[in-house]
Structures are given as C-alpha cells and as structure tokens.
Amino acid sequence: MTMIDKSSTSLAEAVADVFDGATVMVGGFGEAGSPIELIHALIDQGAKNLTVVNNNTGSGHVGLAALIENGRVARMICSYPRTLGSKVFPELYRSGRIELELVPQGTLAERIRAGGAGIPAFFTATSVDTPLAAGKELRTFEGRDYVMEYGLKADFALIKSERADRHGNLIYNKTARNFAPIMAMAARTTIVQTGALLEVGAIDPEVIITPGIFVNRIVTVAEPAQESRLVAEGRVYP
Amino acid sequence: MTAENKQARGWNRQEMARRAALDIPDGSYVNLGIGIPEMVAQFVPEGRELIYHTENGLLGMGPAPAVGEEDPELINAGKKAVTAAPGAAYFHHADSFAMIRGQHIDVCVLGAMQISEQGDLANWSTGEPDAIPAVGGAMDLVAGVKTIYVITQHCTKNGEPKLVESCSYPLTGKGVVNRIYTDLAVVEVTPQGFVAVELAPGVSFDHVQEKTGGRLVAGPQLEK
Numbered sequence: 001m002t003m004i005d006k007s008s009t010s011l012a013e014a015v016a017d018v019f020d021g022a023t024v025m026v027g028g029f030g031e032a033g034s035p036i037e038l039i040h041a042l043i044d045q046g047a048k049n050l051t052v053v054n055n056n057t058g059s060g061h062v063g064l065a066a067l068i069e070n071g072r073v074a075r076m077i078c079s080y081p082r083t084l085g086s087k088v089f090p091e092l093y094r095s096g097r098i099e100l101e102l103v104p105q106g107t108l109a110e111r112i113r114a115g116g117a118g119i120p121a122f123f124t125a126t127s128v129d130t131p132l133a134a135g136k137e138l139r140t141f142e143g144r145d146y147v148m149e150y151g152l153k154a155d156f157a158l159i160k161s162e163r164a165d166r167h168g169n170l171i172y173n174k175t176a177r178n179f180a181p182i183m184a185m186a187a188r189t190t191i192v193q194t195g196a197l198l199e200v201g202a203i204d205p206e207v208i209i210t211p212g213i214f215v216n217r218i219v220t221v222a223e224p225a226q227e228s229r230l231v232a233e234g235r236v237y238p
Numbered sequence: 239m240t241a242e243n244k245q246a247r248g249w250n251r252q253e254m255a256r257r258a259a260l261d262i263p264d265g266s267y268v269n270l271g272i273g274i275p276e277m278v279a280q281f282v283p284e285g286r287e288l289i290y291h292t293e294n295g296l297l298g299m300g301p302a303p304a305v306g307e308e309d310p311e312l313i314n315a316g317k318k319a320v321t322a323a324p325g326a327a328y329f330h331h332a333d334s335f336a337m338i339r340g341q342h343i344d345v346c347v348l349g350a351m352q353i354s355e356q357g358d359l360a361n362w363s364t365g366e367p368d369a370i371p372a373v374g375g376a377m378d379l380v381a382g383v384k385t386i387y388v389i390t391q392h393c394t395k396n397g398e399p400k401l402v403e404s405c406s407y408p409l410t411g412k413g414v415v416n417r418i419y420t421d422l423a424v425v426e427v428t429p430q431g432f433v434a435v436e437l438a439p440g441v442s443f444d445h446v447q448e449k450t451g452g453r454l455v456a457g458p459q460l461e462k
Contacts, residue, residue, distance in 0.1 A: 029294045029331075030317040031310055082372035083317070090370050102371050105293065106335030106378030113332040125381040126339060129358075129412035131365075132377065174328055175295045176311040181330040209330070226310055 006168045006212070007197055008219045011041035014191050018047040018156055025053040025112065025183040026064055027159035030083060031227035033176035035160040035193045036063040038219070040237055042158065043067055051075040053112070053154060055105060055179065059085035060231030066238075073098060077152070079105040085231055104132060107149050109182060114151035116185025116214070121150045157187030160224065161210070164194035165201070168215025169208045177209065184214040193221045248421040248438035254389050256281035257436075258347055258419045261387070266344040267291055267337075269379060272316040274389045275347040290323075291343055293375045295334050298326025315375065338375065339382040346383035348376065350390045350418075352405040355452035357415040357427040359388065360407035373410075380411035392420035392449050399451035401425065401432055422446045426457065433457045 008014040015038060018024065024042070028034030043066055052073045058065030067073055069088040081089050081100060092098040103111065104126050114122055123146035127133045137148040159180040161170040170192060172180060184190045197220045230237075249257060255277035262268060262278070264286040270276050279301070282288055290299040292314040299314060300321035308319035322328075337343055352360040359380055362373045380386055393399055401418065418425040423446045424436040434446055435457040447454045 030313065032294070032313050032317075033311070080372045080374040082370045093370060094368060100371070102373060104373050104377040105331075105375040106339050106382075109331035109335045110339070124339065126378045128381070130377060130409045132373065172328075174309065174312040174322070175292075177328055177330050178295050179331050182332045228310055 005166050006215060006218050007166055008217045011037055011193070011219050011221070012044065014038065014217045014219045015041045015045050015158070017189075018042060018045060020047055021049045022047060022155040023051040023053065023153070025154040025157040025179070025187055027157070027178065027180040027183055028064075029055050029175065029178040031059070031063075032174075033160050033172070033178050033180055034063050034227055035158045036225050036227055037221045038158040038160075038191060038193045039063050039067055043070055043072065043238060048072045049074045051077065053077045053108075053152065053183070055079050055108065056083050057081040057086050057089035059083055059227065060234075061088065061236040062230045063227050063237070065089070066236070068092065068098065075099040075101065077101045077103060077108070079103055079108050102132065108152075109179065111149055111152040112179065112182045112186045115153040116182060117151075119151050121148050123148055152186060154183070154187040155189065157183040157190040159183055159190065159192050161192050161194045163196045163198055163203060164192055164215070164218045165198045165203055165212070166218075167200055168192070168210075168212030168218060169203055170194070170210035170212075170215060171203060171207060172209055181210045181214075184210050189216045190214055191217045191219070193219050193224065195222060195224065196220065248392075248441045250421070252277060252281070253438075254419050254421060257424060258387055258389050259283070261417070262286075262288060262345050264288075267297070267342065269293065269338070269343050269346045269383060271346070271348040273349045275349060276316070278347050278389070291334075291337060292320070293334050293338060293379075295329050295331060296320070296322060296326060297329070297337070298323045300326070335375070335378055338378050341382055341384055343383045345385045345387060346379045347387045347389060348379065350388045350400060350415075351407050352400055352402050353388055353390075353415050353418055353427070354402055354404045355427070355431040356404075357413045358405050359386070359410045359415050360405040361410050363408050365408045376410045380414040386415050387417050387419065388415050389419045392422040392446070399449055401454070402451035403453070422449060425454070430455060435459045
C-alpha cells in the first residue's frame with residue numbers, strides 16, 4: 001500500500017531538480033505571499049538562465065530581488081517591475097542584462113489561469129489600442145475589438161500557503177493568496193512552503209482553496225521571514 | 239500657503255477627492271487607484287454604502303489600520319496596509335480580474351498623465367526609452383470597469399495641459415474616460431469633446447479653457 005505524502009524534508013530537497021533555463025512562477029504580490037525561503041533555497045541550489053513569472057521584481061536585496069541580483073534570471077514576465085525599493089531590476093534592465101515581457105496584471109493572471117486549465121489562448125479587451133497589443137492578433141466579437149493572448153505554463157511554481165495537509169490541500173492568509181492558486185495550476189511541479197503541515201482531514205473541505213491535485217511538494221516553514229523587515233534591516237542574500 | 243491662496247487656485251487634493259465622491263452612487267462596487275483617488279473613500283457622503291475592491295484580492299477593503307496593527311499579508315494594490323471590512327472576501331488574482339474584466343465593478347477612479355477629447359487615457363508610461371515600463375492593472379481597469387472617473391491636476395507641474403486634443407504618451411485605453419475631476423473644474427467627456435459641468439470656486443470658464451489643450455465647451459449647468 002502506498003500513501004500519498006507530498007512533504008519534503010528540506011527546502012533544498014524541495015527545489016533540487018529546478019534546472020537551468022526553467023520557467024519558474026513565483027507567488028506573491030510584493031511581499032504578501034512571497035515564498036522567500038523557497039527563493040533563497042533556489043539561490044543556494046544554483047539554477048540559472050531562468051524565466052521568472054511574478055507580478056513584481058522584488059525589493060531590497062533578498063527574495064526575488066536577490067535571485068535576480070545573483071544573475072539567475074534571464075527573463076522576467078511581470079506587470080509592475082517598478083516598485084518602491086526595487087533597485088536591482090531597473091539597473092540590470094537598463095544595462096540590457098535582463099529581458100522583460102510586460103503584461104497587464106489581469107492578462108497575466110488570466111494567462112496563468114488559462115495555462116493551468118488547458119486553454120492555449122484567449123481573447124481580451126485589455127490593452128487593445130495600446131502598445132502592449134502591438135503585433136498581436138485582433139478579433140471583433142459583438143462589435144468590440146479583442147486581442148489574443150496565450151496561456152502561460154511553467155516548469156515549476158514556488159508558492160506560500162498558511163496551512164497544508166499531506167495531500168497538498170492548501171489554504172492561504174488574506175491577500176497573500178494572490179497568484180498562488182493559479183500558479184499551482186499552471187506549473188508542472190508546484191512546490192509549496194507552508195506555515196503548518198496538518199493531518200489529512202484536518203482542513204474543512206469547504207474552505208480548501210487549492211485542492212491537492214495541483215500540488216507536488218510541501219515543505220514546512222513555520223516562521224517565515226518578513227521581506228519588508230529584512231529590507232529595512234538592509235539584509236543581503238546570500 | 240494660506241487657505242485663501244488655495245481657494246483662488248481652485249480645489250485642493252482633498253476637495254477634488256470630495257467632489258468625485260459625491261458622484262459615486264450608493265451601493266456601488268468601487269476600485270480606487272493610487273494617490274488622490276485613494277482619498278475618495280474618506281469623503282463618501284453619510285448614508286451611502288460603497289464596497290471597495292482592491293485588485294490584489296480583496297472585496298470589502300476597510301481603512302488603514304492603526305499604527306502597529308499592520309499585517310504585511312493584508313495590503314492593497316498600492317502595497318499599503320489596509321483592513322478587511324465586515325462582509326469582506328479574499329480571492330485569487332484570476333477571480334479578482336474577472337470582477338474587473340467581466341464588468342462587475344461599477345466605478346473606477348484613477349490618476350492620469352493625459353486625457354484626450356475622445357476619452358483616451360494615458361497613465362502608465364511616458365514612453366521614454368530609459369523608463370522602466372510598468373502597467374499593473376490599469377489597462378484591465380479601463381477596459382472592464384463600467385464607469386471611469388479620473389482625478390488629476392488640470393495641468394502638469396510645468397503648466398502643460400493634461401486635457402489634450404490627442405494623447406502624446408502611450409495609451410492605457412481608448413475612449414474609456416467618462417468624467418474628469420481637476421483642481422479647476424469637473425469635465426465630462428462627451429461625443430462633442432470636453433464639457434465643463436462645474437467650476438471650482440473663483441475659477442472662470444475662460445481660465446479653464448485656457449488651461450485645456452483640447453476643445454472645451456461650457457455645459458448648460460454653468461449658466462445657473
């Protein structure tokens with residue numbers, strides 16, 4: 001008899017197979033929901049030439065900003081790379097050392113959702129008649145123009161949850177949920193850092209946000225670091 | 239600066255926010271942009287219940303928490319600490335933008351760099367080659383929200399008009415703006431172009447016209 005157990009014994013083990021050139025979705029909106037310990041483990045692991053999908057580009061010199069600063073990211077797909085305290089990305093971008101695919105936030109979310117739902121492309125009114133629709137296929141439905149956007153998939157997703165069980169069922173904390181549920185759907189391998197790993201059955205099925213089918217690995221980080229605190233302290237990773 | 243000086247120049251930031259708040263109907267689902275638009279919530283008239291959406295994943299956003307009560311996992315789209323009002327709900331990004339793109343949000347109040355006579359909005363990029371482009375949810379909001387209000391100074395810091403014949407900056411959306419609240423006037427965007435429907439105290443129509451790049455018409459409301 002086999003028992004489904006998606007728990008990993010360490011952060012290092014959880015990210016061990018992330019390969020050079022992989023596409024990695026990273027949850028979080030600013031620091032809310034950012035899986036900072038998993039990102040640091042990925043820095044330690046060494047994979048490079050990554051394409052990273054995140055709404056932002058991190059702040060200070062920790063977490064996602066540190067991954068970028070350490071030269072591991074070749075390309076960012078994001079909606080808002082110009083956040084307060086984001087110094088690393090602008091410098092690399094201006095010197096041509098990192099590529100940027102700028103996507104409207106809702107289009108980014110829908111592309112990820114579509115990628116996870118087996119939908120290769122869809123049409124949206126967002127960005128029509130703007131530079132971000134340049135060169136893309138347009139179609140008219142019911143008298144309105146729409147632009148075609150492709151679904152987005154990833155090799156790995158790194159996300160943060162409040163609680164999980166051994167099957168991978170997840171619940172989140174407040175607005176830290178943001179991109180995590182859809183990234184979990186869109187990645188071939190979804191890796192979760194959770195505040196508490198519970199027994200199967202401990203989470204009410206009515207309140208589960210991400211069903212375990214979308215999750216592959218879980219590692220417990222009972223007291224995750226708070227990114228803004230690390231930034232305020234001037235911390236640099238590694 | 240004395241209060242008298244401010245009056246002579248038209249509405250200040252709070253007054254612009256207050257004026258916009260008056261026009262949001264009771265029961266609306268509302269998304270407020272960063273800057274002056276955020277202040278609109280402070281000026282909603284007594285007796286109206288509005289529900290605030292913040293696109294990072296909260297419907298029923300409440301005011302900022304007391305100092306020391308901030309939760310880094312409870313923030314708004316501007317990444318500032320907020321609270322959840324009674325009856326609030328959290329959701330993921332695809333659901334949040336389905337509310338926007340699926341035309342479920344009634345009113346969005348945004349800032350602007352330029353607005354054209356046709357209601358085109360530019361508010362995300364100057365298009366300069368060394369600028370880091372960043373768009374966030376602005377294009378989704380103008381494409382999907384039923385009514386778009388803009389709150390902005392009538393002119394830039396250098397005195398250039400922001401209400402223009404056509405936008406020189408890259409567009410956020412075409413033909414999307416319904417009404418503009420500036421320090422000088424309330425201006426509607428109509429098929430005939432800009433129509434001034436209200437002037438700030440002490441501000442003449444001629445002055446507003448002079449500060450407007452596009453064609454401005456006096457609405458019938460000004461004749462009273």
